[in-house]
Amino acid sequence: MKKIIFGTLLILSNFVLAQDLSVEKIWKKYEFYAKGVEGFTGTADGEHYLRLDDKGNILKFPISDSNQPGKIFISKSELLHKGKAIDFDDFELNQDETKALFLVNRQSIYRRSFTAEYFLFDLKTRQVQALDEKRSPQTLASYSPDGKKVAFIFENNLFVKDLASGKVTQLTKDGKQNAIINGTTDWVYEEEFSITKAYDWSSDSKFIAFLRFDESKVREFTMSMYGELYPKLYTFKYPKAGEDNSKVSAHIVAATGGKIANINLGSYEYIPRIDCSTNQNVVIFQTMNRHQNNLKYQSVSFNDKSFKANVFFTEESKTYIDLDEYIIFLSKENALLRTSEKDGFKHLYKLNFDGKQTQITKGNWEVIDFYGVDESNNTLYFTSTEQGAIRKTVYKINLDGSGKTPISTLDGYNDADFIAGYKYFVLNHSDANTPPAYSLHKANGEKIRDLETNESLKKRMSEYNLTKKEFLTINAGGVDLNCWIMKPKNFDEKRRYPLYFHVYGGPGHNEVLDSWDGNDYFYHQLLVQNEYIVVCVDPRGTMYRGEAFKKSTYLQLGKLEIEDIINTAKYFRSQSYVDENRIGIMGWSYGGFMASLAITKGSDVFNMAIAVAPVTNWRFYDNIYTERFMRTPQENAEGYDRNSPNNYADLLQGKYFLIHGSADDNVHYQNALEMVNALVKANKQFDMFIYPNRNHGIYGGNTRNQLFQMIFNYTVKNL
Numbered sequence: 001m002k003k004i005i006f007g008t009l010l011i012l013s014n015f016v017l018a019q020d021l022s023v024e025k026i027w028k029k030y031e032f033y034a035k036g037v038e039g040f041t042g043t044a045d046g047e048h049y050l051r052l053d054d055k056g057n058i059l060k061f062p063i064s065d066s067n068q069p070g071k072i073f074i075s076k077s078e079l080l081h082k083g084k085a086i087d088f089d090d091f092e093l094n095q096d097e098t099k100a101l102f103l104v105n106r107q108s109i110y111r112r113s114f115t116a117e118y119f120l121f122d123l124k125t126r127q128v129q130a131l132d133e134k135r136s137p138q139t140l141a142s143y144s145p146d147g148k149k150v151a152f153i154f155e156n157n158l159f160v161k162d163l164a165s166g167k168v169t170q171l172t173k174d175g176k177q178n179a180i181i182n183g184t185t186d187w188v189y190e191e192e193f194s195i196t197k198a199y200d201w202s203s204d205s206k207f208i209a210f211l212r213f214d215e216s217k218v219r220e221f222t223m224s225m226y227g228e229l230y231p232k233l234y235t236f237k238y239p240k241a242g243e244d245n246s247k248v249s250a251h252i253v254a255a256t257g258g259k260i261a262n263i264n265l266g267s268y269e270y271i272p273r274i275d276c277s278t279n280q281n282v283v284i285f286q287t288m289n290r291h292q293n294n295l296k297y298q299s300v301s302f303n304d305k306s307f308k309a310n311v312f313f314t315e316e317s318k319t320y321i322d323l324d325e326y327i328i329f330l331s332k333e334n335a336l337l338r339t340s341e342k343d344g345f346k347h348l349y350k351l352n353f354d355g356k357q358t359q360i361t362k363g364n365w366e367v368i369d370f371y372g373v374d375e376s377n378n379t380l381y382f383t384s385t386e387q388g389a390i391r392k393t394v395y396k397i398n399l400d401g402s403g404k405t406p407i408s409t410l411d412g413y414n415d416a417d418f419i420a421g422y423k424y425f426v427l428n429h430s431d432a433n434t435p436p437a438y439s440l441h442k443a444n445g446e447k448i449r450d451l452e453t454n455e456s457l458k459k460r461m462s463e464y465n466l467t468k469k470e471f472l473t474i475n476a477g478g479v480d481l482n483c484w485i486m487k488p489k490n491f492d493e494k495r496r497y498p499l500y501f502h503v504y505g506g507p508g509h510n511e512v513l514d515s516w517d518g519n520d521y522f523y524h525q526l527l528v529q530n531e532y533i534v535v536c537v538d539p540r541g542t543m544y545r546g547e548a549f550k551k552s553t554y555l556q557l558g559k560l561e562i563e564d565i566i567n568t569a570k571y572f573r574s575q576s577y578v579d580e581n582r583i584g585i586m587g588w589s590y591g592g593f594m595a596s597l598a599i600t601k602g603s604d605v606f607n608m609a610i611a612v613a614p615v616t617n618w619r620f621y622d623n624i625y626t627e628r629f630m631r632t633p634q635e636n637a638e639g640y641d642r643n644s645p646n647n648y649a650d651l652l653q654g655k656y657f658l659i660h661g662s663a664d665d666n667v668h669y670q671n672a673l674e675m676v677n678a679l680v681k682a683n684k685q686f687d688m689f690i691y692p693n694r695n696h697g698i699y700g701g702n703t704r705n706q707l708f709q710m711i712f713n714y715t716v717k718n719l
Contacts, residue, residue, distance in 0.1 A: 120163070223665070275329075499579070661698045
């Protein structure tokens with residue numbers, strides 16, 4: 001039970017004193033954790049949903065009757081395998097909802113990849129069986145469209161299990177760590193193309209299309225893992241900027257096994273997407289060149305025994321092309337729905353298989369999420385920034401572009417999760433000062449019921465003297481930029497406060513959003529309670545303000561962003577309430593890159609910088625991300641070196657704190673060490689802390705608590 005601390009009796013005030021925030025409450029006790037909707041799954045009939053109760057049972061609820069209690073769909077007591085309870089992380093039903101696939105003991109590999117044990121529960125016999133006890137743990141298990149088979153990856157090979165017979169068929173046999181990967185992706189595809197599942201089922205469930213990665217020419221990176229007398233070495237393939245990639249090829253194989261067909265996709269460097277149509281027995285491969293400014297859509301019919309690829313659409317850019325998270329196939333015509341920035345803003349398009357493309361949404365705003373299409377009434381559902389770049393609103397629109405209507409009515413950030421049939425959706429709403437609330441709605445936006453309002457968290461927040469996060473637009477060096485600011489509760493314009501910048505600033509990533517920011521929100525409240533003003537700005541290169549704004553940093557990462565951040569600091573420094581001698585900045589990853597540039601290039605403005613896991617030279621980072629924005633070091637050496645903080649170490653004047661995890665597979669510890677070399681050469685003093693065996697997230701056990709206590713103490717001492 002949380003201990004409530006009441007203020008001592010005060011004669012002058014007849015109220016209970018607000019509690020004080022602490023790093024421990026935020027990062028160790030997690031007192032401000034927002035609840036979600038555990039285990040929520042819509043059923044295939046589109047009229048019911050499943051949800052976990054507090055005992056671990058899966059309950060089934062009717063959507064239309066909010067008064068009817070849930071009935072047990074699968075009891076926790078039924079989930080036993082060989083007498084041992086299954087403590088599952090997730091589950092999925094097959095197409096006819098006769099079986100449930102449970103994911104157990106999920107173990108992360110990198111950011112998105114994982115291994116797990118999978119178990120099948122038969123809803124008729126009520127029996128549990130392992131997906132494959134001989135080959136475990138697996139990853140990326142998925143049902144065939146008919147629900148009669150499950151494909152999975154084990155040790156870089158692709159397998160299929162027939163659920164009726166129990167037979168497991170191995171489809172590929174050459175998988176090998178750090179050499180050949182089948183059906184899943186290498187490190188750099190996972191990180192930069194956001195894809196781990198590199199296979200898909202044909203709509204008739206007879207074939208599987210998949211990607212094969214040959215990593216043999218990719219150079220290896222090795223990290224030391226500490227804890228024993230001699231550190232262990234962990235080696236993996238990591239292609240840095242300008243270096244060789246995996247050779248990726250496309251293939252098709254029958255679900256029953258046999259000869260693997262090779263698909264000729266012509267000349268390309270990347271195959272970043274593979275999508276099978278849900279009803280046309282066609283697979284679409286998207287291919288890109290190394291510069292990522294030429295994108296091709298290539299179709300292959302499973303009904304064509306030659307599996308010949310057809311390039312039916314090409315898009316080009318003078319800079320780079322951002323990929324779709326996914327594409328949606330239309331069942332009534334040979335077409336798909338996609339997004340593109342071709343008119344200067346990200347919008348929805350219909351693309352026919354003959355290459356004809358029609359724009360659906362238009363305007364000086366951007367589509368964010370595309371949820372899908374209800375073809376029974378030709379209605380698309382999506383979110384956009386039409387209400388401003390800091391907000392997200394759910395809309396519907398007709399397939400012909402008419403009838404655009406908002407179906408979320410609250411300001412802030414709105415996300416929707418549609419249930420099969422598109423008659424209902426779950427709305428997740430928050431704003432910058434309000435935790436998420438989940439509610440069930442009709443497709444027209446009408447609310448049916450609340451699912452989780454986080455009232456307990458709101459009550460807990462009311463016990464603290466919290467300030468409001470406010471939004472403003474400032475002109476910094478002639479550029480209009482979106483900012484947020486948090487001021488002390490009893491803010492006095494006649495006082496002069498220290499200014500603390502929270503920064504990220506990377507391409508295509510925004511921090512200035514009217515959405516819930518979790519524990520970071522409370523950490524910034526802690527700083528505010530200690531009389532700091534906290535601000536954040538989205539510089540040029542960030543999203544939702546059009547292609548020109550986002551891509552203005554092309555070939556020169558760091559240049560315009562740090563100019564905007566320095567000019568923003570100068571703007572606030574000119575305000576009467578800011579102490580010009582106490583301006584600090586803290587950033588993580590790209591934000592660490594910005595913080596390192598701020599304390600060097602901007603040393604006449606910033607007095608303190610905390611850089612967590614920073615990139616210090618883009619030559620050290622992976623090629624897909626870096627070359628998308630910078631091309632290769634061989635082509636653009638000046639762009640790489642001119643904005644590297646390593647090359648400005650001699651400008652350091654204030655306090656600089658460098659923090660890194662020694663097992664960071666993403667932004668390698670090498671970046672910190674090269675910055676150290678530059679600082680030593682320049683005879684500059686600095687502070688440094690290394691977390692053994694921690695990755696880019698720097699977490700686990702007491703790590704986050706210790707990290708933020710250290711950052712807080714450093715800030716209080718030096719700012």
